[in-house]
Amino acid sequence: MTSVARLDDYRQVAPRGAVDLLLRLGERLQGRSLVNVSGSRYRGLTIEVLNRLVPILNDLGIDTSWEVTIGTGDFESITHTVARALAGTEQVVTDAMLVRLREVGEENAKRLRLDADLVMVHDAAPLLLVESRAANGRWLWRCHHDLSSPQPQLWNMLRPVAQRYDAVIFSDARFAAPLSVPRFVIHPSVDPLSERNRDMGRSEQATHLDRLRVPRDKPFLLQIGQFQRSHDPLGVINAYRLVKKHYDLRLVLAGSAPGSGDNVLAEVQEAASQDPDVRVILLPPDPQAEMNALERAATIVIYKPLSAGFGINVSAAMWKGKPVVGSLAGGIPNQILPGVTGYTVETVEGAAFRIRHLLGNPELIGRMGAAGREHIRRNFLITRHLGDYLALLAMLTK
Amino acid sequence: MSGEPFVFHGGVDLKELLPYEAHDVRQLLEQVGRVPLESLFCHTAAALLHRSTQPTGYPNDFAHWTGHEIRDQRLAERLAAIDPFESGSLEEMRGELTATLSDHLQHFPPSVPGLGVEPFRFFQTHLVPVPTGHQARTLREFRDALAEVDVSALFYHLIEARYRLGRGRGDFAEWVAAALELPQVAERLGAIVPYGGSLERIRDRHLTVLTAALDEQQRR
Numbered sequence: 001m002t003s004v005a006r007l008d009d010y011r012q013v014a015p016r017g018a019v020d021l022l023l024r025l026g027e028r029l030q031g032r033s034l035v036n037v038s039g040s041r042y043r044g045l046t047i048e049v050l051n052r053l054v055p056i057l058n059d060l061g062i063d064t065s066w067e068v069t070i071g072t073g074d075f076e077s078i079t080h081t082v083a084r085a086l087a088g089t090e091q092v093v094t095d096a097m098l099v100r101l102r103e104v105g106e107e108n109a110k111r112l113r114l115d116a117d118l119v120m121v122h123d124a125a126p127l128l129l130v131e132s133r134a135a136n137g138r139w140l141w142r143c144h145h146d147l148s149s150p151q152p153q154l155w156n157m158l159r160p161v162a163q164r165y166d167a168v169i170f171s172d173a174r175f176a177a178p179l180s181v182p183r184f185v186i187h188p189s190v191d192p193l194s195e196r197n198r199d200m201g202r203s204e205q206a207t208h209l210d211r212l213r214v215p216r217d218k219p220f221l222l223q224i225g226q227f228q229r230s231h232d233p234l235g236v237i238n239a240y241r242l243v244k245k246h247y248d249l250r251l252v253l254a255g256s257a258p259g260s261g262d263n264v265l266a267e268v269q270e271a272a273s274q275d276p277d278v279r280v281i282l283l284p285p286d287p288q289a290e291m292n293a294l295e296r297a298a299t300i301v302i303y304k305p306l307s308a309g310f311g312i313n314v315s316a317a318m319w320k321g322k323p324v325v326g327s328l329a330g331g332i333p334n335q336i337l338p339g340v341t342g343y344t345v346e347t348v349e350g351a352a353f354r355i356r357h358l359l360g361n362p363e364l365i366g367r368m369g370a371a372g373r374e375h376i377r378r379n380f381l382i383t384r385h386l387g388d389y390l391a392l393l394a395m396l397t398k
Numbered sequence: 399m400s401g402e403p404f405v406f407h408g409g410v411d412l413k414e415l416l417p418y419e420a421h422d423v424r425q426l427l428e429q430v431g432r433v434p435l436e437s438l439f440c441h442t443a444a445a446l447l448h449r450s451t452q453p454t455g456y457p458n459d460f461a462h463w464t465g466h467e468i469r470d471q472r473l474a475e476r477l478a479a480i481d482p483f484e485s486g487s488l489e490e491m492r493g494e495l496t497a498t499l500s501d502h503l504q505h506f507p508p509s510v511p512g513l514g515v516e517p518f519r520f521f522q523t524h525l526v527p528v529p530t531g532h533q534a535r536t537l538r539e540f541r542d543a544l545a546e547v548d549v550s551a552l553f554y555h556l557i558e559a560r561y562r563l564g565r566g567r568g569d570f571a572e573w574v575a576a577a578l579e580l581p582q583v584a585e586r587l588g589a590i591v592p593y594g595g596s597l598e599r600i601r602d603r604h605l606t607v608l609t610a611a612l613d614e615q616q617r618r
Contacts, residue, residue: 015548015549016546016547016548016549017408017530017546017547017548017549017551018548020530020531020532020547020548021408021410021528021530021548021550023531024528024529024530024531025410025526025528028528170415173415173519173521174516176415178417182414183414183415184412184413184414184415185413185414185415185521186412328514346514378448378549379448387410388410388412390410390526391410391411391412391524391526392412394410394526395412395524395526
């Protein structure tokens, strides 16, 4: 559950002077209006960020609202299909689906309050709203996902729609598609005051670890991620086995259950059944405090997906002062400073080697963890994200 | 004391992705010759804006890319040695970059990039200046405010002012000389070279100079 935070609350965690700068920028923008539009108010990291930023923006005197598109059941399934196709997964997208998307867009455009200096449309579901845009106000499409290799046929149809926006924002340069309108890159962020990232004392950590049945008698490696083949949990187990020959430690793999058709969880559980030091945890719904406790108690965090979005989990672990050994997928290399806050690796052997190196030089674990926390403080906190949005408002709504 | 107070400005920067990419050194040479000067500023001097306070290797994005993606250490070292703070102008720096790349290509034709090599993507930085709320009329107030302001103020008054907007030795040195009439302190501030450091290190070096100047004033 996200409690209401004021910008002043971030003084204790943001870089020196940053909150004052944001307050001043906010003062300059008082009276301007911003409306966010998303396809949901309940799922995903985008939603967590909006939950926090919308009240703060209003506190700053910027008239900020958050509208949600509504459609029938078929609309939701169409938007999921379209989102997956835009991310490059082969999907069947029919003309009828696109007609339906357009119809729902038109219906929502009549219903929603979209009269603002800046309209920020998040992700694929409300994308077509722009076709009904009024003459006043600037429109931004905030594309949170990887648009570097969309399904060509679909993109041919949607690209002209995207180009009706005044600018498009991507989470990473790697995710950007060529467009004729300006493209900005705004990285995701972590909220240091959220349940996932707030400070947590050792006794509370211990309570969560006990509940999750993670013994505290040995150091442990941790990977948090859905039990999908794309997160390579079996690769992580193999890396752990290479390390285990030299160090007495545990591996904790924690995540949500996979969707249908991915049987990697059974394979992971089979591998774990042969080694009492491998702990596989199916996390409960909304496991923010549990993930917080696991990351704080871990010795080294691994994040080794074969493909990924931005992978903001890396920043969440670094914020807790942990060195991260991560793959080169998605936005992970943008977060890890190799040799300073952790390592990026391409192979199981590389992961094992780096973990062994860290365990063999325990002073490095502390030093890299501290450097990682500072790196996140300066570059990946929600205060930076707020500054980015304020800067957009200042630049685009002069 | 005379003159106007020093009003500290910081800034929030936004990065715009430009439609230029390089996949190998030859393309990097072509694009460096073509992109707006603002983009060269973004990848050299403005790289300071988000540089870690820890040593992370090369001081500009071109050197970083050739070193880490193309894995051409020789070229990376030569590009790293180009000091944007020493070049007379951004156009001169473009000349230095293209001369270095051309010379390297004459001796070492580019190899085919390996699998998984990320292209060099060109950006442009947009800085939205914001008053920080701090201002100073005396050397002590100036030192104390400099210790407190957002680190982007260092970028705005030193890097942006001096190397992009051509404001003399940077706003700090110019104000100390003109408003406080302390030319020697101004000279020492103006001599602080940002190359290879981080904004926090640059702040520390300014604070050292200012604290020493205050001690000197007190002894007199």
